[in-house]
Amino acid sequence: MRSAPAQDLRVGVVGAGQMGADHIQRITRAISGATVSAIVEPDAGRAEAAAAAAPGARPFASLDDALAADALDAVIIATPGQFHEPVLVPALEAGLPTLCEKPLTPDSASSLRILELEQKLSRPHIQLGFMRRFDDEYRTLRELIAGGEAGELLMLHGVHRNPSVPDSYTQSMLITDSVVHEFDVMPWLAGSPVRSVEVKYPRRNALAPERLREPILVLIELENGVLVDVEMNVSVRFGYQVGTEAVFQSGVARIGEPSGLQRWSDAAFSIAEHTTFKTRFARAYDAQVQAWVDAVRDGTLVAGPNAWDGYLVALACEAGVQALETRGPVPVAPATRPAFYA
Ligand code: ISE
16 A cells, blocks of 8 residues: 555545445544545535535545645545446556455456455455345355355355336346346355356236346356356345355255334234435445455454456356347356465
């Protein structure tokens, strides 16, 4: 990194849209050892709203300008994925520790370019924002799988349901914006990378936006033989639901059940459900950012999924997008992992 932070880590946030604004508030409200020192956002309204949440943060037109003003020690990249590479490049060239929202980049060729550039540094500098790895339940399930007390893991069943999606959400985003998380977290849970991806179409939900053919069922085969199925469903209306059931040789474990207010009324029992990923994963986001800040401050720099993981996910997404249009499994064939990412 550029200079050792004497006190609070000065974090610059690039992109003050949904996730960027959320991270700015999070750092100001809930994270210790860090302050937001720079906000890079071309939209004046967003920049102003974000700055109001982070007293003392300076606005900049580009990361280069913020670097030239020596306004930050580390950066969070929260722009849409197609704008990640142009920010990752100067960040890496400046040796800035970076927390990059998913995806690393939109395709595997550009992800490989980032890996090459990062390897010119002494150690990995990029952490990927796959926040599910910081969710308590996901962590407990991973420990259960690794501990082996329920025997071998055989299958993982995932459900990923959104109440609705914005007008900008396209068919391929079922994979690149939503299933992208499953491509990271399922291999992480099972301890094995993706071998192939297949997409099946059940009956279409007539309530889905006309441009979308969904829900979809995604079959992900892992190298160790574990088969993962994910129901990806973005027009469920009732709430936001992400859950996983793990099937072992001797037992089953489940995470992601609704855990909100329990209520008895009108002769019925109900449990409040989330309506957005921002609340469902709020604690995971907090834990992710705190772990990253701590790692940057102690010189470890990365405390979670790294750019290599981001590249593997980019490859799986490419296969997934192809599988939307293809019958049968689409293979995933990664390059050899450099020792740098061991
Ligand atoms: C959104 O961009 C996310 O990252 C959420 O975690 C995911 O559940 C949702 O489907 C995406 O649109």
